[in-house]
Amino acid sequence: MNEQAPEMPTDSPPSGFLWGAATSSYQIEGSPLADGAGPSIWHRFAHTPGRVLNGDTGDIACDHYRRWREDVTLMASLGLNAYRFSVAWGRILPEGTGRVNQPGLDFYRHLVDALLEQGIEPMLTLYHWDLPEALDARGGWASDASPGWFADYARILYRALGDRVRLWITLNEPWVITAGGYLFGDLAPGHRSQSETPIVAHNLLRAHAAALASGRAEGIERIGLAVNLEPQYPASPLADDIAATARRDAFINRWFLDPVFFGRYPAEMEAIFGTAWPEYSASELDALRAPPDFIGVNYYSRSVVRADPTEQPVGARRVRQDARPHTAMDWEVYPQGLTHILAWIQGRYGNPPVYITENGAAFDDPPPVAGRLHDRQRVAYLRSHLRAASRALRRGVDLRGYFAWSLLDNFEWSYGYAKRFGLVRVDPVDRQRLIKDSGRFYRDAIRRYEGRA
């Protein structure tokens, strides 16, 4: 596909720039209970009738647990020099704590070694939503003990893989873990509790700090935090809309980053949660200060915000921008928002190193024809967002890499397999992989950026 690659401010990106793709364990691996693994909250959630569209589960997913060698070869054929994946906690510690399951460790060690053999830098996410069911039975992230569980689990992985994995992420999207799993209830474990929500968020922040500390003790030098960020724009200059936008910005963008960088929550949180917001001592807040060595930015879209008292707990809602293109998730395609959010990080948190750890789009792909899949909308999305990333580089943002979401069509949580984000198609029947035009475009863009085209 002779697509013009996006322009870059310089002939090539900063040296060492990472060109990757991202996945997560429950979404691609399948075989959730193989070789001694313990079940996760997503295994239970997906097998609970009515929780996932079409009754889909991750029992097979992309069958990556068995096809991982083929997938590493696929990554190399795309010219990736990095790959972001997550570890299923339950494969390492079937009961969440205690006994280590060696076959689980071996699976990830073999995967990492195969990546390194292909010159592909592994970026390992310790937690991407699949908490061991055994820990949820003990209170899960609402338990005061959860940070200790997580630090112990992290330490096992640091010791097993710290000599070959250089880039670590503690948590993937703590906001989605909290809001999806404990406030709105559309994600595992499916709670809907305004009182539990701030407690879970606080424990996740404590867990991040604990895992950062245990990593430092093991000599791990590059530990990040991956956050979903969504720039918020007021629908009008009305004071109510401006205030609603500030509340939603605090709720989505600052709730987790402010504590880890400043040791304080955004002032808006108490107004959002009211009496459900706990009292924290100065020392409890200061203990959250755990600046990551880099921020992982998961960017998909923006929100245009209007005040709406019926939309709780924030009192704000998104206003759909009908005049603009939207993805199959009904998210507005807004590449400028990526530049804006990267510049916002640069200004607010002191220009920390940043990786775009997820960026991509679901579209209703056409069927393959003669061995090709022409996903033109996804090619356009990638091109516009790579350009937006290059504009951030031009502003001096310390951007170190870009990971497309996702390498493979995979299990899209409560949407099951109905929403497809992959650069590579996965056949729903035989799981055969087929590189889409977007995968070819990304491969060609990498070559041009790296001056190899």
Ligand SMILES: N#[N+]C[C@@H]1[C@@H](O)[C@H](O)[C@@H](O)[C@@H]2O[C@H]12
């Ligand atoms: N939805 N959606 C796509 C994508 C999801 O598949 C990832 O697992 C999350 O990290 C993040 O929400 C983004």
